[in-house]
Amino acid sequence: MERNDGADEPGWDVDPEDEISAVVEMAGHHLKLRREAAGLRVGEFGEAIGYGEDLIRKIERGARIPRPEYLDKVDEVLGAGGLVSAMKKEMREARYPKKARDLAKLEAQAVEIGLYSNHNVHGLLQTEEHMRALFEMRQPAFSQDELERGVAARMGRQAIFERSPAPSLHFVQEEATLRRTIGGRMVLRRQLQHLVEVAQLRSVTFQVMPLDCESHAGMGGLIEVLKFRDGTAVGRSEGAFGSHPVTDPKQLRILELRYGMIRAQALRPRESLSFIEQVLGET
Numbered sequence: 233m234e235r236n237d238g239a240d241e242p243g244w245d246v247d248p249e250d251e252i253s254a255v256v257e258m259a260g261h262h263l264k265l266r267r268e269a270a271g272l273r274v275g276e277f278g279e280a281i282g283y284g285e286d287l288i289r290k291i292e293r294g295a296r297i298p299r300p301e302y303l304d305k306v307d308e309v310l311g312a313g314g315l316v317s318a319m320k321k322e323m324r325e326a327r328y329p330k331k332a333r334d335l336a337k338l339e340a341q342a343v344e345i346g347l348y349s350n351h352n353v354h355g356l357l358q359t360e361e362h363m364r365a366l367f368e369m370r371q372p373a374f375s376q377d378e379l380e381r382g383v384a385a386r387m388g389r390q391a392i393f394e395r396s397p398a399p400s401l402h403f404v405q406e407e408a409t410l411r412r413t414i415g416g417r418m419v420l421r422r423q424l425q426h427l428v429e430v431a432q433l434r435s436v437t438f439q440v441m442p443l444d445c446e447s448h449a450g451m452g453g454l455i456e457v458l459k460f461r462d463g464t465a466v467g468r469s470e471g472a473f474g475s476h477p478v479t480d481p482k483q484l485r486i487l488e489l490r491y492g493m494i495r496a497q498a499l500r501p502r503e504s505l506s507f508i509e510q511v512l513g514e515t
Contacts, residue, residue, distance in 0.1 A: 242376040244297045244327065252326045252333070257294030259319055264292040266310050281305045297326050328385035329378075336389045338466060339399075342458040345392075346491050348404040348441075348450050352414075353423060355386045356393075357403065357430060362423045363387075365415030398435035404450070404491075404498050407443045410511050417515060424512040431505050439498040440507045449493035457487055 246253045267277050278285045283302060290296035298306075300320040307316035325333060339345065339356075347354050352366060363386050367379045374382065392399065410427070413420045431438035441450065452471020459465045467487040468477045478484060499507055 242380045244299065244380075245377055246295055246297060246326070250330055252330070253294065255322065256297055256326050259298065259323060260292045260294040260296075262319075263298070263306060263316070266306075266312065266316070267292070270310050277309075280309045297323050300324060324384075325388065327381050328388060329381060332382070332385035332389070336385070338458055339389060339392050340395070341460055342399050343461050344400040344402075344459040346402040346455070346457040346488075346495075348455040348491060348494050349409060350406045350441075350450060350453055351409065352412075353405060353409050353427070354403060356390055356401075357405075357427060358386065359419075359423050359426050360387055361419050362415055365419060369414075393430070393433065393435075398433075400437075401433075401435055402437045402439075402495070404439045404441055404494050406441050406450075407507075410440065410508060421512065421515050424508055424515060427508050428505065428512065431501070431508065437501055438504055439495060439501055440504040441494065441498040442507070445497055447497055449490050449497060452490070455487055455491050455494070457484070457491055 246256050267274075270277075272280065274285050274288050278288055281288075281302075282305065287296065291298045291302070298319075300323070303320050303323065304317050306312070307314060310316065325336070328336065347356070352358075353362065355363065358366070360383065364379070364383055367374055367382050392401075405427075410424065411420075414423075427438070430436055441448070452469060454470045455467070456469070457465060457467040464479065465484050466477050466479050467484050468475065469487055469490070472486065472490075473483055478487070498504070
């Protein structure tokens with residue numbers, strides 16, 4: 233059997249300073265105990281599952297996050313009955329930076345999300361190649377491992393569109409973000425095509441803030457407001473409260489007021505969809 237070493241593949245190493253490292257170490261220890269209980273040495277185990285010894289050792293000591301296909305193969309070879317494969321979701325999320333993990337948890341619990349983006353297409357709306365281009369141009373530059381983890385985290389958050397019941401999602405995008413050729417013209421075209429598709433989802437309201445709008449309540453920057461089933465909410469704005477998440481009702485009312493004004497000043501959803509299609513035709 234051809235071995236899959238995979239030890240140098242970026243995006244799956246564990247940051248020892250991240251609190252998630254303890255979870256990965258526990259998973260690796262569990263896998264080691266299962267291997268030893270089966271009476272298999274690392275070399276024998278590698279032959280059986282088709283992975284190199286170095287990668288297996290790194291995973292078992294918690295220095296490497298096991299990929300989903302690795303867990304499936306281990307489950308099959310050790311006859312774990314799905315108990316090892318069941319770790320896939322947790323291990324996949326372990327790749328995400330802590331900030332992205334925390335944000336994804338909030339988004340997964342929200343029943344309504346309002347988002348205004350002025351610099352870039354919002355992360356929940358980005359295609360993989362568009363977000364990759366954004367990460368690649370960051371300064372100081374990300375390492376390849378940081379880049380891959382960032383892309384994986386942002387792609388993982390987009391599972392919100394598959395939730396059932398779906399949350400109510402409201403997006404307002406600055407026109408400039410729809411015209412900036414991040415990654416090149418073809419990357420932009422595919423990004424715009426994706427926006428056309430997302431904007432037509434029943435759970436999504438999509439609006440464009442045109443450049444020629446004379447009144448604009450969003451000059452303070454990005455705004456996010458997430459509302460939960462129990463009536464609580466959390467908000468954040470680049471231009472208010474030091475960009476820190478807020479839950480105080482008075483502060484939330486300020487963000488909701490600004491966001492409501494932004495939506496009122498932006499193009500209506502039907503006009504916004506036509507606008508995106510127009511920009512796509514010009515690109």
